[in-house]
Amino acid sequence: MEKIRKNSMEKAMFNQYLVLVIPGLIIFTIGLIIPMIMAFRYSLTSWDGMSAEKTFVGFQNYINLFKDAEFKSAWVFTIKFTLCNTVIQNVLALLFAIALDSGIKGQKIYRTAFFLPCLISSVVVGFIWLRMFTNVLPEINNILGTNIDFAFFGKSSTVLRGLLIANNWQWIGYWMLIYLAGLQSIPAELYEAAKVDGANPIKRFFNVTIPMLAPSITICIVGITTGSLKVYDLMVSSTHGGPGHASTSIIYKTYNTAINGRQYGYGSAMSITMIVVLLLVALIQVKGLRKREVQA
Template sequence: MFKGSSPFWLNLMYLPALLLFCVFIFYPFINGLKISFTNWDGYSQTFSWVGWENYQRMFSDPNILTVIKNTLIYGVGSTLFQNVCGLLYALLLNQSIKFRGIVRTIVYLPVIISPLIMGFIWYFFFQFKGGALNDIVLLFQDEPLNLLADPKLNVWILTFVNTFQYMGIAMVIYLAGLQSIPSDYYEAAELDGASKFGQFWNVTLPLLMPSITINVVLNLIGGLKLFDVIVALTNGGPGYASQSLSTMMYKIYFASQDAGYAASLGNLMFVLISVISMSALVYLRKKEIA
């Protein structure tokens, strides 16, 4: 439409978005960096500069490795399960079956529920006393299961709940990708003698790479900053067994009134999410068919 550089007035259209970015993202990020070098408590008007003390404290914290491991499990685990389940549902619901519109709605429905509410719903299922699961377990044994207090299981329960809530988004994106693949490719593959699995592996999967890229990056970002579900189900406990970086940062800021240390944790979470999501984006974009 335009030759050469864009007209000056057209570039002004970026200003509202740029202003919003600076006010709500760039400024808080810079302010968070500044706070991480102070001993601010989050409330008082005075604070002192402490240099790298908060970062030294963070990397010497005996709980930080557990928290980082949990954060990675929430991010990578949710990404894996959401994409597998979302793709399976998309493949099934892309077929001409009865009530597929109703099933699509049911699978997508949890997405519109608040994550905190979703966490409380599942809490009533898993809770130690009076939980729906233990009501069934007590029919067969005398002692109920305290799954949410088990450090070996509660992280995976949280990952499952997050997967259950958001696999509907992955399903919708995969459905859009499947419906954009021309049927000619499948007809040609069938004429060449390709099996159903061969058609999926050599036709469907390569042409779904843009959808896979979108889903993986979105799921990684969402899982790595998981917060609401953890607060509702375990509140990070027992101890630090199910804490993520986001819940640890929240706890330290509001419970311990240590905004400087909380800001350093927030910066670590920013670096972790940026490195992992950008690495996944670059890798998957290379796999896409031009």
């Protein structure tokens, strides 16, 4: 009798689980899986996105990708942007979180001020910093009598720097709050025990703070990396992929190829390649960082 009751309870829990999971699976399938399958089908064709005729070309679009200099250039820029963003945002977000966790006055004000930019659309952020670099900051030169070159978006040698400034200004506050939540969840007893053992502040940071922040570090590194690889809207309103192709990200290149260039099949091949890279990067990062979490 008890076994029957246990089985009925397990069945009821499983049914509740299905009720909660199935709607999400349906949305996930319609919004992601089906479009991915369709994109892969289109990537095997030569299609302009409008005509009824889709010429099957097999994997020729993928072969052409490896010969496309602009596609390679877009990947080089995207990788540079991603690596710089991941390092800068993680380091600064952690440092700001430590500063706020130290009990400084006006913590709520600082926290709000840092967080507000991430509520702004990236398109708007692009407009803001375009105006900052072309109108506002040059006026400061006139006022101070200095000659600092703020035309970051106007030169291929400095456009990456300008985009990093804009992107970091927008997102550092978001990741800072994740680190701050992690810091505030660390038991004070661990620091007290480390002090008793004679650990100085640096040793306490590396032997207590960093290991206990492992879950937060995983979230931030994976989030910043995947977000940077997908950067697009910031360029739309600031550099338009220029000067030349100096700031053309892989997503921007894909959009221009598929929509503006009317090469939907070729653009679909680019998008599938991008998805595969994103999945591989995310899986490798999560697997590696999870191992460190367990070790910590």
